[in-house]
Amino acid sequence: MTELPGFERPNKTIELNTEEEDRPKKKSSKKGGGFQCMNLSYNVLKGITKRGYKQPTPIQRKTIPLIMEGRDVVAMARTGSGKTAAFLIPMFEKLKMRSAKAGARALILSPTRELALQTLRFIKELGRFVGLKASVILGGDSMDEQFSAIHGNPDIIVATPGRFLHICVEMDLKLSSIDYVVFDEADRLFEMGLGEQLTEIVGRLPDTRQTVLFSATLPKVLVEFAKAGLTDPILIRLDVESKLPTELQCWYFTVRPEEKLAALLVLLKSHIDKKQQTVVFAATKHHVEYLHAVLDHMGISNTYIYSNLDPSARKIHAAKFSTGKVKVLIVTDVAARGIDIPQLDNVINYNFPAKSKLFVHRVGRCARAGRSGVAYSLVAPDEYAFLLDLHLFLGRPLSIATPTNRNGEVGRIPQSLIEEQLASLITLHDTHSDLVHLRKGSENGYLQYLKSRPGASSDSNRRIKEMPFSNCSVHPLLKSLGEKSEDIRENILDQMKNYRPHGTIFEICGKNKSQEYQIMKQKRSFHKEKIQSHHQLVKQKQEEIETFSNLTERKCSLPSSDTADIDSTFLEVVMPKKRRMESIYKKNKRQKVKDENYIPYAPSDQHTEEGYAVNNFQKEASKAQLDLVGDSEEGLRMNRHVKMWDRKKKKMVAVPDARIGKIRTESGAWIPATYKSNRYAEWKEKTKIDQEEMDDNDEEEAQSKPDTPRGKAHTHWARHNEKMKQKQRKTELKSKDQILKARLIAEKKQQRQKKGKKGKGKRVKKY
Template sequence: MGGNSSDSDNDNIDISSLLVPTAKSSQKKNKSFKEKSSEKTVEINPEETATKSKPGNKSKSNFELLGLSQNLAKATYHRGYRQPTPVQRKTIPVIVSKRDVVAMARTGSGKTASYMLPILHRLYAHKQQIGIRCVIIVPNRELAIQVYNEAIYFIKGSNSNLRVGLIVGGDSLESQFNLLVTQNPDIVIATPGRLLHVSVEMKLSFNLLEVLCFDEADRLFEMGFGVQLTELLNIFPKARQTLLFSATMPESLVGFINLGLSDPFFVRLDTELKLSENLSMSFFNIQENNRDASLMFLLDKIGPKKQTIIFCSTKYTVEYLHLLVTKFGYKAAYIYGSLDQTARQIQMNLFRKNLVSLLIVTDLAARGIDIPILDYVINYNFIDNTKIFVHRVGRVARAGRSGWAYSLLTPDELPYLIDLKLFLGRELVYGKGKDVDYRTTLVMGNLSNEMIHNQVSSISAYFSVDSALENGRTASNNSMIKYRKSRIVPSASSYREAKLLVSSKATLEPNPLFSSTLNSSQLSMINSISGYKPNQTIFEQGLRGNKLISDPARLSIVQFRLKNSEYIKETKNKQKVNEKISEIQPEKSFVDDEYYIPHRKPDADTEKGYALLKGNTFAEQAQNAMVSLTNDDNFNRPINKKVLRWDSKKKNFVQGLGIGSDNKKLITTESGVKLPATYKTDAFKDYLKKTKLPNVQVGQAEIPGMSDNFENKKRLKNFHTKISAPKELDSKHINYEKSLKKRKIESGDNGKQKADKIPKIINGRLKVGKTKDGKMPKSELLTAEKIRKNRSIQESKFRRSNNVKSKPRK
């Protein structure tokens, strides 16, 4: 009861009082976030300013009216931005005014430019002082590369000298040390794990940090980056501007309270739309054993030339599908989390350059990745989280383009579809009729065996001759068993509605998108057979194979029917009477439109989908219900370190939290966070010793030419930094004595080395002096004996190499 009442009052809670208190927040205590979101916004009329957007006009362009510089406005024009999107109009003026911002807008609405442009406007130019001034944290490497390329484009387009660095996992640590030491970037785009690793190795200071930006902020806090983010937030200075951007953001900001937001400006756009208006969706009810054949049927309908992304739940499923579609003649790339960074870049480039038509990925690529021309998205495995669905299908229908999203569902995944229906607020339409709107409704239908029988036979033929396919399917099925155990549990009401949906046989109706491929008479026969239910039980049948039914069993059923026949008739008659009464006198609702207060918020299902903590498992519920009166300095520390836990190896309950039980060494940072010992391996000291570069400190003046000196040396042909011992001399070599004498002279073993003398020319002739060891120079003329000896050695070498026997002497 208490939870419902608190939810209904969410709109009137001023959460800024829970965050870092400032003078502004104390003056605006009574203002809600929705009231704040209407402040400091610049509304632009596109019709009045259409001619102002041309760079040749002297009047200010649309982006200049938002507070950006003229150079940045020109860069946006050349990038193809003519009018600011709604999220850009709302957020850019506020970010320029150096205020914290929390923004949510649907996929493809221009969120990257919303924070990148004001950041470049604020930093303006490169600072001749060592230190990072802006950090942008993203959840995965592909998104980091995309944001990096966007920043480079705007910097070059605005003729700025700002420097941008990329720090992601998979690249060598030395290259990233070199970036921070020699290049001194103003903006660093990074993933949390590698940024923390580099900062611990280098003992990096962020005293000059001005802006901290989280892209896909909610995903960062859900992907297990809690330890890394906690330590990074302890390193970052408190006096900074913090920006949070995502396509799915909860209205309550309690999940982000540890970020130290100060009087944040909260923007939520398109909460009622959630998906692009140009996106068409269709859902297909299938059986689990026909999932592969259904996928191949959809790919046949799409065609080999359309760019398509296929989303799976595990990396083993990705590898299996890559083998399967290759067998059918499709060119495909694949990406998953544990894939090597170089391989990931190669696979993504193949798809971006349209060298392959299919990209098979896990949910890794569901966030923020913008592929120029993408036509279709296929959900091979359906989602257990409505937010993930929004990000998956958000890869298509971006920036005004249209696109399709196909989803395959088995009966056990129908409750998740009901949750999605409540979250999106759209009607679920079953496969009846052809006049359906795929953009505003959720159209669902069946893929019957008659549609996919060709694909089923082809897959069976491939499995009979290829054992790799069979092994891949086994690994995929085993991984899905573990995935199903860990996925989020849908609501009980969704389960009930899904059961009614299955019992009503609505899922047997064909999907109207492909219903033309079936004959109507054939379809009606299939439905009648599938819905057939015999009137008699097995005890009332005359024969069971070659055996007769025993008389006692048959008589017991007959007696049961005679005994209860009257009760059954009375019950049916009462139901018919009640139905007629309800038609004549419809039941009045107790809800009074004027005074009734519902126990749930109107948008409760939407907020449940956006929420960070699901609270479906006991562990999450217990963690949310836990209250500590003494542990108020660090909310992430456990209260009782002696709590019992189950040890799967010892098969018993043991004390402790399991930290260190895997025999991995840990280090404790200054803030008390435990990190793996691999974060501190003195790799930075070895780098400085190898390159002989100075260890510059944050705040020092930048050394002139330092950024170019190391790069120019690397361009030389023979430049290397490897230091190794000299190679041992071969005593059987013809020049052994000469090389040994030279090495002794160079090492100083044969007296002090004398400086090289400049040769003197007297009367047009070169004056020859003594060598460094005090002897006269050796004559270059060969005697007859020396010539004969050399010829003999060459002849013997030739004979040995060609197996030629020497002539016997006479």
């Protein structure tokens, strides 16, 4: 039995050695693994080389051959690994030529408008020699233009799910011509609550389509969707080993909440090069507006993007930053995923993210496609636990810069630099009253943000009490910025903090013959062994905390809880080899050998799964409760919503059904009734598109219809009448030559009439 190329027998895990791919290969007589060996057509290869791609990335090398063979694929890889080109190149090869009458043949769904516009730009750059037509359907744009774009029969549609479903319902699109569907950043689509729209769109697609699903994580919702919507899918999982690129450096600065803005100004003014591009992530839109106003007054050119901003304004601000006119971009998490800024050098987390997965996607904006990048994070005391959660999720050690450990990732900013910026901020707020109102709005917005922010794990909350954050010294990156007096001051403060007297106040201040002195000496000699053991325990704990060795012992592996779901859903799973991970943890191999009957309290991949989780059952179940009478403002408000007062009946009645105002589609999903607003019918009536299509169809039928013997003219007058009818059928639009000819005939006719009038006037009467 012969196997398909690139596949093995079903229900087997294909292991691929990504370690060998990362190493530079020696020249050999065999063919390389470039794009030339993928059986691509000339026009597609030409677009790839013009774009500047030389060698495919690991995710491209694994997915492109499988997609070209027509298989449904679910691909997972870290951000910046080339996922966009991985689904565009086989799409070009599948569609190849422009088809004006077949309708849209490929559909790409993106979570945000920025990611959709970026995908459209990639299509134009990679596929400029293929000649395919692409259109974009986004929320906030004119629906009339989108109706005309759909009537133009594009080959590729790039859309956001909400607006595309609106267009489908308005135009009653069947989407029967689509052969290739891509769900880009699929986990983000479900996190945004677009599962209902996606189900309805999938119900309109033909069963013979090829579906490709790209994601950075694999939550359970996504596995269930793949089981329902894909046929024999293959899972390509190359994200197991490293969640962050090796070229990315992460630095953390401990600051007090009131000094965060001053710390941001220190980084932007003193440390980061002004020629480099930087993205600053804030918690709410109120923070974004406040930071934008402060940086403007400080003379730092910047722009901003958040969700409630007008779409055209978002487009303009993003273009300012991408073209290099502005070097600082302040954003919320709306731009945290999928946006590709090629020249981005730095990312600053003004507010540390509560979810580890969100941190990965934030800092993944830089250090893409082999470039180096730096991620700076300002961590307040209430965010220390999230920092520990992040390193548990990444499986990395967390080293804090202390007087004994000078080279650490976590440190503080020199106090002299902080005070200098704080003084300038105080004078700035005294002279500009608008900044005071913006600051108050950001503080109120942060209080609301804290209500919705998920809590850190209990393990991390317990550990931060043992971590030496209070004893943190100046960060190694910023030691060159501080003055010499700052180093002397720091050494004195460290000595004061670490000083421990050898005796109590009774022993030091009291006389040798006093009663207090004698009692303390007897007590110390009685508990001598306990005191020594306590000092040894404290020293041992301090060493463990500084190296954070207890966190690095945990090995991040594939999820054990979801193995059954993955095996039942995916026909084959493509993963990296485990040889590299085993070599990393080879030293601790003997310590990890346990009794085969031993069942641990927590799985080995507990922290990785918590980082990937979207809906955690334990957390959701702990929130579930039954309140007969609400004891808080929110609870009372919820009880009022459960029942409402009917004025006519003069009694409390139940709340109306949630399905009121919704319509049920052919697939069985309930969607808002506002999707059908009759705008498409109004647009057709305004543009007369139906009449034009009918005229075109009549002309095509007349051209294709053969002449029947019954309609042929045999006599002279029959042929004359047929010519007259044809003249009457002629369209009002005339060519340039016809217009000139008609003018010449009219002029000659006028000249003849003038000559006739003159001849009549010259006649002489005869008597």
